[in-house]
Amino acid sequence: MNINSIATENVLAKLSVSKLRPQQEQVLPDILSGKDVTVVMPTGGGKSLLYQAPAIMDNDNGLTVVISPLKSLQKDQINHLKQKGIKAELLNSTLSSSEHSKVLHDMCESGGLLYLAPEQLLRDDVANALKASNLKRVVIDEAHILVEVKDDFRKAYGEIGKFISSLQDRPQVIALTATATKENISEIKNSLNIEECNDFRFPVRRENLELYIKRIDSNKKGKKSKKRLKTVRFDMVENAVSELKDGSAIVFCTTVKMTKQLYKFLDAHGYKVGKYHGKMKNDKREKAQQDFISGKTKIMVATNAFGLGIDKPDIRLVVHASLPLSMDGYIQEIGRAGRDGEKSKCVLIYADSDFFQNERILKSGDEQSVKRKLKGLAHLKKFVNTQKCLWRFIEKYFGESKKDSCKKCCNCRLKKL
DSSP: OOTTSHHHHHHHHHTTOSSOOHHHHHHHHHHHTTOOEEEEOOTTSOTTHHHHHHHHHOOSOOEEEEEOSOHHHHHHHHHHHHHTTOOEEEEOTTSOHHHHHHHHHHHHHHOEEEEEOGGGGGSHHHHHHHHHSOEEEEEETTTTHHHHGGGTSOGGGGGHHHHHHHOSSOOEEEEEESOOOHHHHHHHHHHHTOOSSEEEEOOOOOTTEEEEEEEOOOOTTSOOOHHHHHHHHHHHHHHHHHTOOSSEEEEEOSSHHHHHHHHHHHHHTTOOEEEEOTTSOHHHHHHHHHHHHHTSOSEEEEOTTTTTTOOOTTEEEEEESSOOSOHHHHHHHHTTTTTTSOOEEEEEEEOTHHHHHHHHHHOOSOHHHHHHHHHHHHHHHHHHHOOSOHHHHHHHHTTOOOOOOOSOSHHHHHHHO
8 A cells, every 4th residue: 555545545534634744754654564563652743644544445345453451441442533533442341241342243244443452462362363354454552561461560451462463364463662772672572473574763862842851859857757848849839730731731650649639739739530449440530531632621630640642732741749759650641742733731749758658569479570660760770860851861772862951951050140
């Protein structure tokens, strides 16, 4: 298929896309020719189009399976596609037995975009139906999770490669992520058995994002009481969100406890705020997300259970109320900001005690897993303590070539004074 063909133009119009972005133009020819690819592209770069466009172009009842981690993310994409008249369905554990069977049968017969979590592939009925279908391509969204499987996270992701290898007619494999080091990409390819593929990596820097780090200073005795520390931390968060004029904000917390407390604090101060964490019931999480997407609430206080895949273009502020668990997590979460390309702010607030708290959280799993997670925390410690350009630090972490300072982050601004 030719990227400049009339068929391609018609598909883009169906997706409400007037023009391909430069990075999409680089990747699409390989995908349209059926090659396996890995793509590392910043959040908001347009990764979804890379598999949606080819799927729409299939005219032989071809099926595209999209493996993604969150039901809310899957549901959001399905709704967008259906509104545009594109055949897409969601297969998950919330469906009744009859609904599940109907979706599976219809999609395997007629083709289209079928979204599911990797756990679905462990079901015999799903695996057998997909093997009998005209499965053209398998897309792994948020492919960095394949690396985290080693840390006892979403073990079903580790079985995707075995499923692909079990197919008589091997489909095209597309692995997409916003955050992966070069070492991570090698691990992803090994997991999926796609050594012979083309790798695309695009600059991680987002020019419209201004990064700030704010440390909570200790008192003269060397530490604050927990109560005093919480008061200062919450006041700093409130100061950050008070500057929000337009758009919306996400405030990330490391723990459920802090999420609940900070939600109550901001609510008491009159902000239109919602909360989201993994211990909430599904219906309450969905309502909180919809209220945020619709603009009913302007600020979402959440754990990292909320950040992945949230597609809201006008998020002008992302605040980390405490230290994230890793550099990769931090990059994923600030990636929610400024998806429309407009100027947005990212503020990380931390205290030295956050490192000890995170160590306790991360010290679960086998020895190798703990070592890996603590290494990620160590990179984050260097990041918050660097006096150099924050974007250049991030680029070095992901193995990118040296670039000019951003001149916008807190460290670059301090040097101007």
